[in-house]
Amino acid sequence: MSEFKDWYNNVPFFTRYWLTLTIALSLVGKFGIFSYYNFILDFHSFIYKLQLWRPVTALFYYPITPGTGFHFLINCYFLYNYSERLESGMFAGKPADYFYMLLFNWACCVVIGLLVNLPILMDPMVLSVLYVWCQLNKDVIVSFWFGTRFKAMYLPWVLLAFNMIISGGGAMELLGILIGHLCFFLLFKYPQELGGPALLAPPAFLKQLFPDTRYVGGFGTAPQTRVARPAAATGTFGGHNWGRGHTLGGN
Template sequence: MSEFRDWYKSVPFFTRTWLSLTIAFSLIGRFGLVNPYYFLLDFYPFVFECQIWRPITAAFYYPIGPGTGFHFLINCYFLYTYSQRLETGMFQGKPADYFFMLLFNWMCCVVIGLMINVPLIMDPLVLSVLYVWCQLNKDVVVSFWFGTRFKAMYLPWVLLAFNMILSGGGAMELVGILIGHLSFFLQFKYPQEFGGPAFLTPPTFLKRMFPDSRFVGGFGNAPQAVGGERARPGDTMFGGHNWGRGQVLGGN
């Protein structure tokens, strides 16, 4: 039990909170403690019945059942892995910046979800964070199922194709990719490569709530691979495939 407590405390704050709420709301819905319908993003009760919690619960809740349990675990793994890497990597020491990026991605998911009638936004929200990490570490070689290896910049598209083949879906993955691309462009590409303003700079009150813990000289060269994302012995999952860690290639 102490090992679990130590591990839990070692997970960075926003990743730990996000993962904990996701598991909690999903289990509450699974065991019927609350009618899961009240967790869904539904335009009419949200707008006309003032059920203002729905955009929040729709981000954390995911139905767990025989046909969805494995997908839920995969989502939790991606959430934990790539959110933690961003929070302790590019955004280390800048919690307000990371939180503001999460808020932006979440708001985009909510707007699109209301427009196209999507009741759950966990899939696109998780994939948007994964996409940002992959763009920041595009030259990292990742391993996927069946021993396939490719650069991280292709991982979101591989997941899109994988889901299309297995379940005939892919719409939510595509939404997540688009939101992640917009977030990455506004936060890194546009200010650094085009000389534009940093639109995703957190407001002052967020900086006061989550002050920087150390000085970080800007965000550096964001489109390049971030150092330190290398494979570690035994760092594998799902049948020996490490799902995202790997050797950094030389720039091509």
């Protein structure tokens, strides 16, 4: 029990509570303590009945049934694995920045969910975070089922194709990829590659609520700000270093 407590306390803050609330709320719905319908994102109940908790519970709740239990466990694995890597890597020492990224991805999931009648937000939210990590670590070799190995940049698309083949789905993965791509573009590529404003910089009150701490290093490197140099020194084409140097196992 002490080993579990030590492991749990060492999980980064936002990843820890995201995973904990997901498991807890899903089990509450599983055992019928409250009706699962109160947890899902329903347009009529949210807009007309002002049940304002639904966008939050729709993120943390996932129906656990004999047909969905394995998928739930895979989602929890991806949630822990890639959120932990981002929070302790690229966003190490910057909790407000990571929380603001999560808020942005969640808000995108909510808006799309209301527009297309998507009651559960776990799938696209987890895929969006996984996509950001994969873009920051494009050249890292990850492992998938049956011993296949490939670069991390392909992992979201492999998951999309795999789910389409196995269950005929894929829509949730595609939404997660689109949201993750938008987040990555606004957070890194637009301000650092194209010279635009930092649109996803956290507001001051979040920085006060979750102040920066000492950076401790980790996985992935953000795209570097493009600096003009003489053509003779740089050559015709520039290069990128968006994530290198580690070999990590995925699922």
